[in-house]
Amino acid sequence: MGLKLKDLGERKIIDRIFLSSGIKQEKDDCAVIKLKGQNILISTDSVSLPTHFFPEVTPETMGSFLAAINLSDIAAMAGEPDSFLLSLQVPDDYQYSFLEEFVSGLTRILRSYKTRLDGGDTKEGTYFEATGFVMGYQKPKRTLYRSRIRKNQVLCTTNKMGKAASGYIFYRSSYRKELALKLMYDIRPRIKEASLIAEYGGKFMMDLSDGLYSSIGQMKKDYGIGLRIVEDELPPDSHVKKAADLSGATPADVMCRFGGDYELLFTIDNSDYRDFKDAMESNKVQVSYIGDTWEGENMMFDGDKWHIIDDPGYEHFSPKPKLGRIE
Ligand SMILES: Nc1ncnc2c1ncn2[C@@H]1O[C@H](COP(=O)(O)OP(=O)(O)OP(=O)(O)O)[C@@H](O)[C@H]1O
Ligand SMILES: Cc1ncc(C[n+]2csc(CCOP(=O)(O)O)c2C)c(N)n1
Ligand SMILES: [Mg+2]
Known part of the structure; x- marks a missing residue:
């Protein structure tokens, strides 16, 4: 029997x-094309039923979600988005109004980030599937590549963690389903925050699409740098406690195992810490300082001991990460 995709998982498939x-590009949130002294940033991300959406999700929300997760990859490298392409595969018995609402949600988000819809592709398919392609730009010295990670940097995240996982747990527990969907799908790409982070000394950056456990696993594997996280410094979304109670998962696992938050994970140099913190406070960018980088393994301090983290987090082609009793 030949090797199946589910025996490999998304990360090993991409490596292969x-x-x-x-491919000559570095593995990063965007591919970078150097053009006339600027970096052109391009990325693609697709969504499909049933991988990304529960049945109650409206077409308008599907569209806004697709725009936001693509723009998030531009934010992850501190870019300014500019242009978007939309490819659609839709079963032929769908109502036209479905697509109209989908595109309306998509363009609402694109407009608010000054990004044009410039084209795309449309055809019939067995399931609904939509792919975004986004293009942005940034000056070379302000582009925050993953490869800029070094040991002895301060590790930071924007805003709160565990919002999407809480929504997923709420939905699966039939607890406040409308709120659950908002927590999962109302994503803000952190474009402005990212460019301020780059301006004030950000070093490496990525978005937390697949969750913190997945991100730190990828950074250790691709760059040999480990991340040490202090659990008490992780910033829980206000719904994490309830989600932990409902599911039996630990708050740390709700925050780190599932992904879907699209917050930024980044580092700064120790020597920049004070000025950086002041700049973020005066610009009203919420940042948490959750640990540091070193040459060893990925670890978490639980207030008592350090534990090695080897949790794969969210990975396509693999079983969904378990959150307590919720699969
Ligand atoms: N089919 C593919 N062919 C070539 N490169 C790929 C393919 N799939 C993924 N990659 C590349 O692998 C790297 C990791 O991809 P991945 O989709 O995990 O990006 P990400 O930004 O970490 O996640 P997300 O898209 O959820 O934000 C990226 O550099 C991406 O361009
Ligand atoms: C119905 C339903 N079940 C689970 C999830 C969660 N989810 C799906 S893909 C993904 C990781 C990032 O995606 P990608 O790597 O495709 O960009 C996450 C967190 C969801 N959104 N809807
Ligand atoms: Mg990304």
């Missing part, structure tokens, strides 16, 4: 594609 195709 990189090796076999000889």
